[in-house]
Amino acid sequence: MIIIKLLILSIKSISIRKFNLKLEKMTDIDILFIHPPRNFEHLVDNMKKRSSFLLMPMGLFSMADLLDRNGYNSKIVNYSLEKTLHPKFSILKFIKKDHPKVIGVDLHWVQHSAGALDLLKIIKRNFPSVFTLLGGFTASYYAKEIMQKYKFIDGIIQGEAELPIIELLNNIKHLEKVPNLIYRKNQKIYDNGINYILDDLDQLNFTNVDYLVHWKEYIKYINKVMHTPWPLEIARGCQFNCVNCGGSFHSCKIITRRNRVIFRSPERVVDDIRRLVEKTGYNGVFYGHGVYRATEKYFMKIHEKLRDEKIRIHSDLEIWRLPISDTFFRDYFKTYDVEESMIWFSVRSFSENYRKKFHTRFGELDKSFDFTNDDLNKLINKMDKYNIPLRLFWDVGNPFENKIDFLKNYLYALKLVFKNISKYKKLSMWSEPIIISPGCAIELKNETFGIQMTTKTFEDYVRLNRESEMKIAPLDVGVNFRTSTLSKATIDIFNKLMFFINLISVITV
Numbered sequence: 467m468i469i470i471k472l473l474i475l476s477i478k479s480i481s482i483r484k485f486n487l488k489l490e491k492m493t494d495i496d497i498l499f500i501h502p503p504r505n506f507e508h509l510v511d512n513m514k515k516r517s518s519f520l521l522m523p524m525g526l527f528s529m530a531d532l533l534d535r536n537g538y539n540s541k542i543v544n545y546s547l548e549k550t551l552h553p554k555f556s557i558l559k560f561i562k563k564d565h566p567k568v569i570g571v572d573l574h575w576v577q578h579s580a581g582a583l584d585l586l587k588i589i590k591r592n593f594p595s596v597f598t599l600l601g602g603f604t605a606s607y608y609a610k611e612i613m614q615k616y617k618f619i620d621g622i623i624q625g626e627a628e629l630p631i632i633e634l635l636n637n638i639k640h641l642e643k644v645p646n647l648i649y650r651k652n653q654k655i656y657d658n659g660i661n662y663i664l665d666d667l668d669q670l671n672f673t674n675v676d677y678l679v680h681w682k683e684y685i686k687y688i689n690k691v692m693h694t695p696w697p698l699e700i701a702r703g704c705q706f707n708c709v710n711c712g713g714s715f716h717s718c719k720i721i722t723r724r725n726r727v728i729f730r731s732p733e734r735v736v737d738d739i740r741r742l743v744e745k746t747g748y749n750g751v752f753y754g755h756g757v758y759r760a761t762e763k764y765f766m767k768i769h770e771k772l773r774d775e776k777i778r779i780h781s782d783l784e785i786w787r788l789p790i791s792d793t794f795f796r797d798y799f800k801t802y803d804v805e806e807s808m809i810w811f812s813v814r815s816f817s818e819n820y821r822k823k824f825h826t827r828f829g830e831l832d833k834s835f836d837f838t839n840d841d842l843n844k845l846i847n848k849m850d851k852y853n854i855p856l857r858l859f860w861d862v863g864n865p866f867e868n869k870i871d872f873l874k875n876y877l878y879a880l881k882l883v884f885k886n887i888s889k890y891k892k893l894s895m896w897s898e899p900i901i902i903s904p905g906c907a908i909e910l911k912n913e914t915f916g917i918q919m920t921t922k923t924f925e926d927y928v929r930l931n932r933e934s935e936m937k938i939a940p941l942d943v944g945v946n947f948r949t950s951t952l953s954k955a956t957i958d959i960f961n962k963l964m965f966f967i968n969l970i971s972v973i974t975v
């Protein structure tokens with residue numbers, strides 16, 4: 467309630483101040499959000515490939531929309547997309563034209579660390595009076611290190627940013643009033659701490675595409691290049707603790723101070739989907755929260771509304787924990803254009819023995835390995851029954867996984883692919899080399915998991931991102947760790963071997 471009251475008070479005060487600002491200069495924008503490339507070193511080689519990392523955090527759209535409703539204007543520019551569309555694109559010319567007061571670069575995923583830094587460096591050099599801002603999980607986790615090492619960054623919004631971004635524009639001369647901000651003043655760093663956490667997702671809209679320059683092309687390229695429908699935020703936080711995920715329950719508690727998961731109402735989710743379809747003509751979403759027993763009913767309410775309103779779309783959805791009921795899949799099948807949809811499940815390892823070993827050791831923290839091959843086969847059969855494409859994620863380099871575990875993992879995957887090639891054409895597999903992300907359980911407690919990481923600081927991640935070319939990803943991507951049982955080189959070789967199974971499974975569907 468206090469946050470809502472603060473928000474209402476700030477809305478009232480903004481409108482007066484905003485009116486004065488508009489009188490000063492009608493063409494300026496208040497804030498320009500730029501989605502950075504992964505890095506500048508290999509940008510040209512990565513164009514039109516998955517490694518261009520075109521995908522943007524879902525919250526950029528809701529923040530631009532919220533700012534608008536609070537009297538501030540903003541734009542979003544996706545740097546890699548602009549370069550893809552116009553190789554001569556100059557961000558400096560773009561900024562000169564729009565003259566923003568604040569430039570915010572998202573640094574959510576650590577893969578963007580080099581690109582985000584280089585972008586803000588060049589911006590600060592050319593526009594010293596613009597307030598340079600970072601935000602997102604990675605920026606929040608490494609906020610102090612980033613502020614100390616990179617003087618061209620004026621501030622970082624740590625944790626969740628909805629109210630802080632409005633307060634930043636309200637109080638650009640009184641930064642001490644901005645929640646969650648760490649900032650630089652007279653060459654000193656001040657930290658306001660993290661005291662804001664969003665408590666109501668229903669006030670946000672995630673499909674107002676107009677704020678993004680070239681949104682039509684964005685939709686086209688995330689489909690074509692990233693193979694992703696429109697990502698839609700439906701909840702915030704996660705109740706699970708996958709040990710190498712920086713968005714887990716424990717990680718969120720550390721990075722954003724969030725200690726509970728909040729959901730949007732099914733009505734508001736459907737509002738967003740309706741708006742997306744009507745505005746863009748595009749009819750696919752990737753739900754930003756997975757299905758597990760506790761969310762089945764929630765999704766089924768969304769489905770019911772979609773059917774009532776005769777909104778026919780396709781959807782990508784992750785299973786976050788098995789088992790999922792037959793009732794749910796029947797409902798999914800009735801609602802979506804399943805030919806175009808996909809269900810994803812992270813098996814991690816097909817070796818039942820390894821999963822038992824992991825679960826015995828770490829099951830208290832992370833129950834994601836708590837299923838049998840029988841459970842997995844039941845899932846495959848259900849997908850077969852409803853004709854829904856299923857993609858299984860697997861990986862290598864998990865804690866205490868040895869060469870025998872890998873061999874069993876590999877042979878089972880091979881068996882599954884060949885068994886299903888003839889019978890069930892919609893089963894495919896994918897794997898990516900694991901990059902242990904900031905703030906996850908393994909990164910926080912390396913020794914417990916028998917892992918030695920090659921990236922310890924933010925600077926290490928920046929170096930890693932500059933060095934990795936990703937010309938033929940994932941074949942030329944190395945992991946950032948070794949385990950007590952597998953060297954880094956061995957894990958890298960195993961990842962390459964897995965790629966061939968992935969390839970066979972994908973080209974045969």
Ligand code: SF4
Nearest residue numbers: 704706707708711714
């Ligand atoms: S990977 Fe695991 S911890 Fe991370 S968001 Fe998904 S289910 Fe939650």
